[in-house]
Amino acid sequence: MWTSEHKPVVGVFGFSGCAGDQLRLVHMEDELVTLFTTAEIKFFHMAQSHQEVDHVDIALVEGSINTKKQLEELKEIREKSTFLVALGTCACFGGIQYLNEKDKAFEERFKHVYGSNIKKEDFTVGEAIPPQPLCNFVKVDAMVPGCPIEKDNLLPIYTKLIKGIKPQKYPAPVCVECKLEGNDCLLLHGIPCIGPVVSAGCGAICPSHNLPCVGCWGPYEAANYKSMLDKLEEIGVDKETALRKLKLFGGSKAEEELEKVIK
Incomplete structure (x- = not known):
């Protein structure tokens, strides 16, 4: 101290x-x-x-x-x-x-x-x-x-x-903040939001303005990329575009997890 x-x-x-x-x-x-x-x-x-x-x-x-x-x-x-x-x-x-x-x-x-x-x-x-x-x-x-x-x-x-205390990681995806803000889920309206696999912390700024999350806060630690890819495909997003969206800010963690899903 x-x-x-x-x-x-x-x-x-x-x-x-x-x-x-x-x-x-x-x-x-x-x-x-x-x-x-x-x-x-x-x-x-x-x-x-x-x-x-x-x-x-x-x-x-x-x-x-x-x-x-x-x-x-x-x-x-x-x-x-x-x-x-x-x-x-x-x-x-x-x-x-x-x-x-x-x-x-x-x-x-x-x-x-x-x-x-x-x-x-x-x-x-x-x-x-x-x-x-x-x-x-x-x-x-x-x-x-x-x-x-x-x-x-x-x-x-x-x-x-x-104070000499090591902080803990933020343990939730953007979706949690969306619910706290009272937002309607954009995915249910066919809008390609990737909030379910993105780390919270931004306050769900983009979804709160009816804009899809692009992932600029990086990957959520427990992200389910397979489900995310399936959902994006379900609303009409082709696989190549979906992968690019998920990799844009995802860095090495997203790359590694997506490789497992694709294989």
Whole structure:
């Protein structure tokens, strides 16, 4: 447990992503003073000009890992931190850039984007590798999914961490929040919502506005992908489209589970 004499040291780090999760931290104007007074912020590139990092008690890490240099930096952060938190869907599950990684066609896509004259090892930011979530390389103590994250989900986790308590995962799909909001099920109206296999936490924002859940909070831990595929097929969604919807934000977990179902 930390004391008033020794505040927890926090570092905010970013890898491959849009930096929207770090920006969300900066935009938490009402809570920002509390965040900065309950902890000592040693590294936050977006919000500080002076950066230093030796050891951090809490590392908030955004983005997926896309280069060997990033991988080295991630491992260094892990070694220097007590708690490492994956911040946002890219860090938690790989994000959109992870889509189709399992098809092993990374080399082809790389050439399609950068041309055949550019080699992966020629990148000034480090040799490119297939994008992957943080947990594929290091131990992750907590996840805050979202694209971008919501402060209502980050703050309870942050509060536990500064007290030295490891937070638990959110144990429900989006459907639970839909029921709490009093929403009618969109699937019953033939709208391809994938809320049953997506982790809750967003407050069912999209379904509450009659828009189908696209899965930006990542996969629900106990997701039944076979039933989800069957339901999407039942309402007229072809298999290829259904798989793409489920993989969009699902990352490695969705890929692995869908592979089992398809086989």
